Amino acid sequence: MPESALKPAAGRAEFESIVRLENVQKYFGAVQALRDVNLRIGRNEIVGLIGDNGAGKSTLIKVMTGVMPPSSGRIFVRDREIDLSDYSVRMAHDLSIETVYQDRSLADKQPLWRNFFVGRQITNRFGFINIKEEKRIADQILKGAIGFRSSGITVDSTVANLSGGERQGIAIGRAMHYDADLIILDEPTVALAVAEVRKVLDFVRRIKESGRACIYIEHNLAHVHEVADRLVILDRGHVVSEIKPKDMSVIELTEYLISIQHKT
Amino acid sequence: MARPQNPSVFQRVEAMPIITVFVLLLVLFMYLSPEVFLRPYQYTTFLSMLPPIVLIAVGLTFIIGAGEIDLCFPAIIGFSGFVFAFIFQAGPQALVAELGLSAESWWASPGAAELIRWTALPAALLAGIVIGFINGVLVAKIGIPSFIATLGTQFFWYGMATVLSGGRSYALRGAEESSVWAVLVGRPFASSSIDWVTQIPIQAFWTLIIVVVMWFILNRHRFGEHALFIGDSNAVARVVGIDVDREKIKLFTLMGFLAAIAAVFLTLENKNYFGNQGQGYLLICIASVLIGGTSIFGGRATIIGTVFGAFIIAMVEPGLVAAGLTGAWVNTARGLIFLIAIVFYLYVDEPQRRSAFFTRLVGNRAFGR
Ligand SMILES: Nc1ncnc2c1ncn2[C@@H]1O[C@H](COP(=O)(O)OP(=O)(O)OP(=O)(O)O)[C@@H](O)[C@H]1O
Ligand SMILES: [Mg+2]
Numbered sequence: 001m002p003e004s005a006l007k008p009a010a011g012r013a014e015f016e017s018i019v020r021l022e023n024v025q026k027y028f029g030a031v032q033a034l035r036d037v038n039l040r041i042g043r044n045e046i047v048g049l050i051g052d053n054g055a056g057k058s059t060l061i062k063v064m065t066g067v068m069p070p071s072s073g074r075i076f077v078r079d080r081e082i083d084l085s086d087y088s089v090r091m092a093h094d095l096s097i098e099t100v101y102q103d104r105s106l107a108d109k110q111p112l113w114r115n116f117f118v119g120r121q122i123t124n125r126f127g128f129i130n131i132k133e134e135k136r137i138a139d140q141i142l143k144g145a146i147g148f149r150s151s152g153i154t155v156d157s158t159v160a161n162l163s164g165g166e167r168q169g170i171a172i173g174r175a176m177h178y179d180a181d182l183i184i185l186d187e188p189t190v191a192l193a194v195a196e197v198r199k200v201l202d203f204v205r206r207i208k209e210s211g212r213a214c215i216y217i218e219h220n221l222a223h224v225h226e227v228a229d230r231l232v233i234l235d236r237g238h239v240v241s242e243i244k245p246k247d248m249s250v251i252e253l254t255e256y257l258i259s260i261q262h263k264t
Numbered sequence: 265m266a267r268p269q270n271p272s273v274f275q276r277v278e279a280m281p282i283i284t285v286f287v288l289l290l291v292l293f294m295y296l297s298p299e300v301f302l303r304p305y306q307y308t309t310f311l312s313m314l315p316p317i318v319l320i321a322v323g324l325t326f327i328i329g330a331g332e333i334d335l336c337f338p339a340i341i342g343f344s345g346f347v348f349a350f351i352f353q354a355g356p357q358a359l360v361a362e363l364g365l366s367a368e369s370w371w372a373s374p375g376a377a378e379l380i381r382w383t384a385l386p387a388a389l390l391a392g393i394v395i396g397f398i399n400g401v402l403v404a405k406i407g408i409p410s411f412i413a414t415l416g417t418q419f420f421w422y423g424m425a426t427v428l429s430g431g432r433s434y435a436l437r438g439a440e441e442s443s444v445w446a447v448l449v450g451r452p453f454a455s456s457s458i459d460w461v462t463q464i465p466i467q468a469f470w471t472l473i474i475v476v477v478m479w480f481i482l483n484r485h486r487f488g489e490h491a492l493f494i495g496d497s498n499a500v501a502r503v504v505g506i507d508v509d510r511e512k513i514k515l516f517t518l519m520g521f522l523a524a525i526a527a528v529f530l531t532l533e534n535k536n537y538f539g540n541q542g543q544g545y546l547l548i549c550i551a552s553v554l555i556g557g558t559s560i561f562g563g564r565a566t567i568i569g570t571v572f573g574a575f576i577i578a579m580v581e582p583g584l585v586a587a588g589l590t591g592a593w594v595n596t597a598r599g600l601i602f603l604i605a606i607v608f609y610l611y612v613d614e615p616q617r618r619s620a621f622f623t624r625l626v627g628n629r630a631f632g633r
Contacts, residue, residue, distance in 0.1 A: 128484050
């Protein structure tokens with residue numbers, strides 16, 4: 001694990017891997033979505049997670065981020081074991097793990113400022129929201145981190161009025177604002193135009209430069225191949241192999257994936 | 265992408281469309297029957313009649329805003345109303361008789377009787393809270409769709425009230441002599457020299473306070489925000505860290521609590537409990553919420569709209585009758601207003617739904633979201 005010079009070291013304890021899974025299984029009734037998954041994510045690497053539709057990629061990150069518990073297995077965050085009985089999305093947030101889903105990150109009918117803060121509102125001790133403060137910070141994120149300066153989008157815009165690329169921008173900007181150590185992107189470029197895809201890839205690189213870790217789920221092999229340090233290939237719930245992009249071209253990778261799918 | 269830079273008044277002021285409709289209807293009724301609508305008595309009648317409807321509709325605003333429905337509240341009016349009426353009316357003597365106390369004991373004194381009557385209030389509220397909590401558990405933990413779960417519990421609790429009351433009704437004779445009556449549904453200005461002022465009921469004030477608190481909770485509190493996100497999408501709500509199951513249980517519990525307050529107001533105001541009380545409220549309350557502009561798909565809810573929705577629904581009856589139509593027309597008119605409102609909101613407030621609808625109409629399934 002190379003030491004990162006860019007890491008803002010202050011206040012961050014030493015740890016080897018941000019997340020580690022051991023023998024994780026996940027069943028949905030009779031369907032086994034994850035089998036014996038062992039996976040380690042270093043503190044400053046971009047891990048591309050690839051595999052066929054239904055391979056279990058989304059399930060894997062849901063288990064990792066507390067959206068749903070695994071059927072069995074162990075999860076470690078910063079080398080410390082998580083008590084799975086009280087692991088939750090909120091706890092993952094507290095552990096600086098943020099997720100951007102392709103279509104499930106933002107609530108359509110709610111204004112942007114609520115979408116930025118929902119789940120961790122700025123409130124007084126009775127639970128009433130400090131709307132002014134939330135709007136002020138949301139406005140900063142919008143203009144600063146996301147760079148929506150002139151497009152007519154304000155913190156009061158509802159998500160339903162945004163384009164797909166704008167939505168990803170908002171969700172990614174939110175993750176950045178919360179200063180995550182691990183940012184997980186689940187197919188963030190689906191349905192985006194070329195220029196928007198570029199922005200997302202630049203953001204993924206920025207995650208690495210700022211000393212954070214990233215898990216990047218993507219069906220477009222050229223995109224992941226371009227930015228990932230390591231590719232993890234999932235097939236029917238199983239981690240079948242790990243590949244360094246520099247050892248294999250995109251074409252070889254494509255052929256390799258097809259060969260896996262034809263095996264039974 | 266074109267987007268409106270300056271939202272119109274209709275979008276900036278909460279519930280503006282329905283307030284406009286309310287004012288227009290009011291002016292129309294004032295013009296058609298000034299002898300009713302330009303005199304204060306009709307309005308004091310509203311103030312004593314509307315509180316139960318408004319309280320329930322406000323609770324339903326949260327429930328429907330969260331994408332659920334509650335059909336159980338009429339039975340809470342029945343069951344909590346029974347609990348209240350029983351303790352209030354029969355409690356004092358029953359306690360003395362049950363414990364075999366002598367007529368000289370303190371428990372047989374008027375002061376003790378008054379104390380026992382007061383316990384009817386927390387008992388009725390507790391009944392509503394428990395019923396609401398059970399509804400929440402059935403929906404959130406067991407996973408029964410709320411429409412079915414609350415239909416089932418409505419049957420159950422009406423049945424329970426019938427069993428426990430033996431099918432009897434309770435007339436709360438002499439209730440107005442109790443301090444319970446004075447505090448909850450009394451006429452605080454009874455000594456005023458202006459006639460209509462003497463008729464202003466105190467429950468209108470209690471209801472106003474509760475409505476204001478609920479407005480703040482829906483619009484300014486974490487809980488209200490969670491309800492709307494849940495109504496928008498359960499999946500998004502989970503992903504952003506909302507404990508969806510727990511919030512749904514809280515929502516149904518709140519509904520039970522508000523319905524129980526409504527039950528107490530109604531039972532005391534009528535000075536009577538009868539077996540199927542509350543049954544007429546089901547459609548009226550749901551209609552108030554939806555006419556008010558809360559989205560039938562969840563995710564958007566307005567308390568102010570709901571209150572005006574309730575006023576409109578209530579206004580129809582005296583309005584039509586005073587204008588010379590028979591009472592038989594009342595529900596027809598309400599149904600018509602209800603349908604017009606639903607169509608209006610569908611087309612004005614939900615552009616995505618609108619395009620999805622046209623897509624379906626044209627039969628092009630690949631397009632639209
Ligand atoms: N909530 C659920 N209930 C039942 N089965 C589920 C659930 N979520 C996922 N599955 C099943 O688990 C398997 C893995 O699904 P998952 O969504 O993790 O795949 P994926 O790799 O993300 O696919 P895609 O590339 O299409 O997004 C599939 O067979 C799916 O049907
Ligand atoms: Mg997926």
